[in-house]
Amino acid sequence: MSEKIKHFPGESLKGRDIREGRVPTIKHRPNVKYLWSAGVAMSRFLEGLKKGKIVGSSCKKCQRIMVPPRAFCEECFRPVDGYTNVKDTGTINTYSVSYVAGDASRIKEPILVAVIDLDGASKGMGILHLLGEIDDWKTIKFGMKVKAVWKLPEERTGTITDIKYFKPME
Amino acid sequence: MAIEKITDTRQMLHWPGHMETDYIYTLGIACEKFFIEIKENGRILGAKCKHCNYVFVPPKLYCEKCFAKLAEWVDLGIQGVVHTFTVAHIDINGTELKDPEIYALIKFNGAEGGLVHKLGEVRPSQVRIGMKVEAVFKPQPNRKGNINDIKYFKPRE
Amino acid sequence: MFGKKRVAVIGAGMTLFRRNLKETGKELAWEASNMALDQAGLELKDIESVVMGTAPDAFDGVHMKGEYLADGAGAWRKPYSRVFVGGGTGVFAIDAGWWHIASGQFDTCMVVAEEKMSSCYPHPAYAFTTIFDPIYSRPLGVTLIWIFALEMHRYMHVHGIKKEDIARVSVKNKRNALDHPCAQLGANITIEDVLNSEVMCWPVQRLDISPTSDGGAALILASEDVAKKITDNPVWIDGVGWCIDTTFWTNRDLYYPKYVQGAAQMAYKMAGIKNPPKEIDVAEVYDPFDYKELHHMEGLMLARKGQAPKLTAEGVTQRDGDLPINPSGGLLGVGNPIAAAGLMKCCEIFWQLRGEAGKRQVKGDPRTGLAQAWGDLMQYGSVVVMRS
Numbered sequence: 054m055s056e057k058i059k060h061f062p063g064e065s066l067k068g069r070d071i072r073e074g075r076v077p078t079i080k081h082r083p084n085v086k087y088l089w090s091a092g093v094a095m096s097r098f099l100e101g102l103k104k105g106k107i108v109g110s111s112c113k114k115c116q117r118i119m120v121p122p123r124a125f126c127e128e129c130f131r132p133v134d135g136y137t138n139v140k141d142t143g144t145i146n147t148y149s150v151s152y153v154a155g156d157a158s159r160i161k162e163p164i165l166v167a168v169i170d171l172d173g174a175s176k177g178m179g180i181l182h183l184l185g186e187i188d189d190w191k192t193i194k195f196g197m198k199v200k201a202v203w204k205l206p207e208e209r210t211g212t213i214t215d216i217k218y219f220k221p222m223e
Numbered sequence: 224m225a226i227e228k229i230t231d232t233r234q235m236l237h238w239p240g241h242m243e244t245d246y247i248y249t250l251g252i253a254c255e256k257f258f259i260e261i262k263e264n265g266r267i268l269g270a271k272c273k274h275c276n277y278v279f280v281p282p283k284l285y286c287e288k289c290f291a292k293l294a295e296w297v298d299l300g301i302q303g304v305v306h307t308f309t310v311a312h313i314d315i316n317g318t319e320l321k322d323p324e325i326y327a328l329i330k331f332n333g334a335e336g337g338l339v340h341k342l343g344e345v346r347p348s349q350v351r352i353g354m355k356v357e358a359v360f361k362p363q364p365n366r367k368g369n370i371n372d373i374k375y376f377k378p379r380e
Numbered sequence: 381m382f383g384k385k386r387v388a389v390i391g392a393g394m395t396l397f398r399r400n401l402k403e404t405g406k407e408l409a410w411e412a413s414n415m416a417l418d419q420a421g422l423e424l425k426d427i428e429s430v431v432m433g434t435a436p437d438a439f440d441g442v443h444m445k446g447e448y449l450a451d452g453a454g455a456w457r458k459p460y461s462r463v464f465v466g467g468g469t470g471v472f473a474i475d476a477g478w479w480h481i482a483s484g485q486f487d488t489c490m491v492v493a494e495e496k497m498s499s500c501y502p503h504p505a506y507a508f509t510t511i512f513d514p515i516y517s518r519p520l521g522v523t524l525i526w527i528f529a530l531e532m533h534r535y536m537h538v539h540g541i542k543k544e545d546i547a548r549v550s551v552k553n554k555r556n557a558l559d560h561p562c563a564q565l566g567a568n569i570t571i572e573d574v575l576n577s578e579v580m581c582w583p584v585q586r587l588d589i590s591p592t593s594d595g596g597a598a599l600i601l602a603s604e605d606v607a608k609k610i611t612d613n614p615v616w617i618d619g620v621g622w623c624i625d626t627t628f629w630t631n632r633d634l635y636y637p638k639y640v641q642g643a644a645q646m647a648y649k650m651a652g653i654k655n656p657p658k659e660i661d662v663a664e665v666y667d668p669f670d671y672k673e674l675h676h677m678e679g680l681m682l683a684r685k686g687q688a689p690k691l692t693a694e695g696v697t698q699r700d701g702d703l704p705i706n707p708s709g710g711l712l713g714v715g716n717p718i719a720a721a722g723l724m725k726c727c728e729i730f731w732q733l734r735g736e737a738g739k740r741q742v743k744g745d746p747r748t749g750l751a752q753a754w755g756d757l758m759q760y761g762s763v764v765v766m767r768s
C-alpha cells in the first residue's frame with residue numbers, strides 16, 4: 054500500500070459469523086454431473102490397464118516413448134507413430150506423505166504418493182500413483198525401484214486404480 | 224485419424240464424476256441492506272446516483288456509469304409494472320410442470336433495472352406487458368433476508 | 381523497438397486481504413479500481429479499456445465471473461476482456477493491459493484483479509481438485525498440495541536443500557507483512573515454528589503455505605503521451621513475458637521451473653537486461669509456498685540453480701539486502717486471493733519504484749523492479765519488468 058493511501062476498504066468477517074448466520078448469506082450447491090470421454094490415446098491406456106499393461110505412445114521424430122500416451126506429440130506437433138507397452142516397474146522420481154484429503158480435512162493414515170518414472174519409457178516420463186506395502190515411510194528413497202501391484206484381472210475396470218499401488222522391489 | 228460421430232459419451236470409454244462443492248455467498252454491502260429492508264420492513268429500496276440521476280434496483284454500492292459511491296437510498300414502494308414475462312412449462316430438469324409458472328421482469332417507477340420474480344394469483348392468459356403488479360411478502364417472522372421473502376407479485380386491482 | 385508505444389503505470393489500489401470479507405466480488409473490484417483511479421487522478425470516463433484478471437470460477441462460485449465482475453471493474457460499455465492463467469493471472473493481467481496500449485489501440489487501460497475464495501465450502505482446496513485430469517489423476521484421490529509437495533521434495537532432493545533453508549522464506553515474508561496495512565498474516569515467527577507446524581503433505585507443513593483469501597487489486601496503465609500529462613512520476617513497463625510448459629506435469633523434471641525461465645527470458649530481452657541479479661533492484665516473486673520463492677528466483681535467474689537458499693540465509697533477500705525479494709510480505713504474509721495476489725505484487729513494485737512504500741521501502745533508490753506469478757497446473761509463468 055502506498056503511504057499516500059490512508060484508508061483500506063474491506064469489512065472482515067469471522068468464519069463463525071458466516072457459519073452461525075450472523076450475517077445474511079445465500080447457500081447453493083451446483084448440481085451438475087460429468088462424463089468425461091477418454092478419447093483416442095487415453096482409451097488405449099485404460100484398455101491396456103484392464104489387461105495388466107501400461108501403454109505408452111511413440112514419436113519417431115523426437116524418438117520419445119511417452120507415458121501417459123497421447124494421440125499427438127506436443128513437441129513435434131504431429132500424430133504419434135504408434136502405441137507400445139512400457140514396463141510396470143520404475144523408479145521414484147519424487148514422493149510425498151499426505152495427511153490431507155481432497156477437501157482439506159485431515160487423515161490419520163497418510164497417503165503415500167509419488168511420481169514414478171516408468172522403465173521402457175523415455176527419461177523423465179513419470180506418472181502419478183500411490184505407494185504401498187511400506188511400513189515406515191521414512192524408508193522411501195529417491196531413485197528407489199518400485200513395481201506395480203495390480204488388481205485381479207476380474208476386478209479390473211479400465212481405470213488408473215486397476216493398479217492398486219507401486220511397491221518397493223527387493 | 225477419423226473423427227467418430229458419437230454424440231452420447233456413454234457409448235465411449237468414459238469416466239463419470241462431479242464437482243461437489245457448496246457455496247455460501249455473502250450478500251455484500253449494498254445487497255445486504257436491500258434484503259434486510261425487505262425482511263424487516265417489507266420495503267423495496269433502490270440506490271440513487273446523484274451525478275447520473277439514476278436509481279439502481281437491485282441497489283449497488285457504486286454507480287457502474289460514473290463509479291461514484293452510492294449512499295442515497297430511495298424507497299420504491301412495493302408496486303411495479305411487468306416489463307416482460309415468460310411462462311415456464313418445464314422445470315430446471317426439463318420435467319413438465321403441472322401448473323405452468325409465470326416469471327416476469329418487474330420495473331419500478333423512477334428506477335432503472337428491476338427484479339425478476341414469479342407472478343401469482345393470475346393465469347398465464349391474463350398477463351400483459353405493462354400490467355401493474357405488487358409484491359406479496361411472506362409473513363414477517365418467516366422472512367430470511369433473501370429474494371424469496373417476496374412470495375410473488377400479483378396484479379394490482 | 382518494433383514501433384511499440386511505451387506504457388506507464390500511473391496508479392494502484394487494493395483492498396484488505398482477509399479470509400472472509402463481507403463485500404461481494406464486484407464490490408471488491410470496485411473498491412480497488414476506484415482507489416487506483418483516485419491515485420492516478422483520473423475518473424472512469426478517462427479509461428478507454430479494461431482487463432480483468434480472476435482465477436477459477438469455482439472459487440467465487442459464479443460461472444463466467446469475468447462478466448459478473450465487469451461493472452465493478454469499470455467496464456460498463458467499454459472494450460473489456462477477462463484473462464485467466466490460474467495463479468499466473470495477476471501478473472499476466474498487467475501483461476495483457478500492456479499490449480492494449482503498446483499496440484496503439486488505446487491510451488489508457490485499467491487492470492483489475494479479484495478473488496473471493498471464501499464462498500467455496502467445505503474448503504477452496506476442494507474446488508482445486510477439479511483442475512486435475514479427471515481420468516489419470518482424480519481417481520487416485522489427488523489433492524492440490526500433492527503436486528507442490530512432490531515438486532518441493534524433488535527440488536530439495538536435487539540440490540540437497542534442508543527444510544530450515546526453506547523455512548527462512550516464510551519467516552522473512554510474514555515479518556515483512558507486518559508493515560503492510562492490508563496484510564492477512566503478518567507475524568513474527570521463527571524457523572522452529574515452521575518446522576514444528578502441522579505436517580500437511582511432507583515436506584509441506586502448515587507454515588510453508590499461504591492462506592486462502594478474499595481481496596481485490598487494480599492498476600491504471602497509460603500511454604507515454606497521456607502519462608506525461610498526468611504525472612511527473614510514471615513507472616514504465618519495460619518488459620513482459622509469459623510461457624507454459626507441458627501439460628503432462630509428471631513428465632517435467634520438477635526441480636527447475638523452465639516455464640518461469642521462458643517468461644523471464646522474454647521479458648529480459650525486451651527490457652535489455654543481461655545480468656538479472658545485478659540489474660534488478662527489487663523483485664516480487666510468486667510465493668504461495670515458501671520453497672516457491674527460492675524455486676522461482678532460480679527460474680528468474682536471480683540466483684543460480686540451487687543457490688537461492690544460500691542467498692536467503694545470507695540476508696541478501698531481506699528488505700535491506702542487496703536483492704530484496706517480496707518486501708510486501710508476499711502471498712505468505714499479505715495473503716493469497718489468487719489473481720489479486722499477483723496484481724498486488726505489481727502494485728508493490730509500482731510503489732517501491734515511486735519511493736512510496738513507506739515502512740516497506742527497500743534501501744537505496746530502486747530503479748528496476750520485477751513481479752512474477754506462476755499458475756495453471758503449475759507450469760505457467762508470467763513476468764513483468766518495470767522501471768522508474
Ligand SMILES: [Zn+2]
Nearest residue numbers: 112115126129
Ligand atoms: Zn515428437
Ligand SMILES: [Zn+2]
Nearest residue numbers: 272275286289
Ligand atoms: Zn453515476
